[in-house]
Structure formats: structure tokens, C-alpha cells
Amino acid sequence: MAEQKQIYKCELCGNVVEVLHGADGNLVCCGAEMVLFEEKSADEGKEKHVPVIETTAEGIKVKVGSNPHPMEEKHYIEWIEVIDGDTSCRTYLKPGQTPEAIFKGCPANVTAREYCNVHGLWKS
Numbered sequence: 004m005a006e007q008k009q010i011y012k013c014e015l016c017g018n019v020v021e022v023l024h025g026a027d028g029n030l031v032c033c034g035a036e037m038v039l040f041e042e043k044s045a046d047e048g049k050e051k052h053v054p055v056i057e058t059t060a061e062g063i064k065v066k067v068g069s070n071p072h073p074m075e076e077k078h079y080i081e082w083i084e085v086i087d088g089d090t091s092c093r094t095y096l097k098p099g100q101t102p103e104a105i106f107k108g109c110p111a112n113v114t115a116r117e118y119c120n121v122h123g124l125w126k127s
């Protein structure tokens with residue numbers, strides 16, 4: 004049973020998908036069931052992944068994380084998203100960019116999620 008906003012990965016080919024409309028079936032890719040990402044919210048170790056939400060004059064700024072996360076070719080933050088009830092906004096990032104994004108017109112009490120290509124899905 005898939006639910007809206009869940010993120011799944013194919014461990015064989017690396018496809019990552021988001022569920023826009025949940026239904027009873029299992030998601031399958033490359034002949035195998037896709038794996039659901041748990042939304043992690045507690046940092047462990049030296050790399051920090053939990054999104055940090057700040058209110059700025061330009062809008063809501065989301066940084067990853069409390070120490071800036073690496074943005075290297077093999078290990079980087081692929082996207083940052085804010086969710087406000089039924090509305091979500093996402094910014095996609097590339098290696099070499101700063102691991103942060105600004106979202107205009109969002110209320111201060113959003114949920115933020117980010118996806119690290121090595122360490123998975125995180126939220127705050």
C-alpha cells in the first residue's frame with residue numbers, strides 16, 4: 004500500500020520515485036519491489052542531514068544541515084522540499100552548489116524534507 008508523498012528507490016537501477024496518488028499495489032522496478040525510504044529526523048555521526056528551517060526577508064530558507072552537507076559529485080543533496088499541508092515546493096540541486104534553498108511565500112511552520120544520494124530521506 005503506497006501513500007501520497009512517499010519516496011521509493013529501486014536498489015537495482017537507482018530509480019527514485021515519489022507517490023502522487025497512493026493505491027494498494029506494490030511498486031516494482033527491474034523486476035523487484037522498490038524500497039520505501041523512512042524519513043529520518045535524528046542526525047548521527049559527523050555528517051548532518053536534518054534540514055534547518057530559517058525565516059528570512061526573502062522567504063523560508065532551508066539549509067542541510069547544521070554543518071553544511073558535502074556537495075560532491077558522488078555524495079550530495081539532490082533536492083530540498085517544503086511541505087505546507089496540501090502544497091509542496093521542491094528545489095533540485097547539483098554538486099558544487101550550496102546545500103540550501105529559499106522558498107518564497109511559504110508560512111513559517113512548514114515541514115522540510117531533503118534527499119541525500121548516499122544517506123537517503125530526511126525531514127524536520
Ligand SMILES: [Fe+2]
Nearest residue numbers: 050119121122
Ligand atoms: Fe549524506
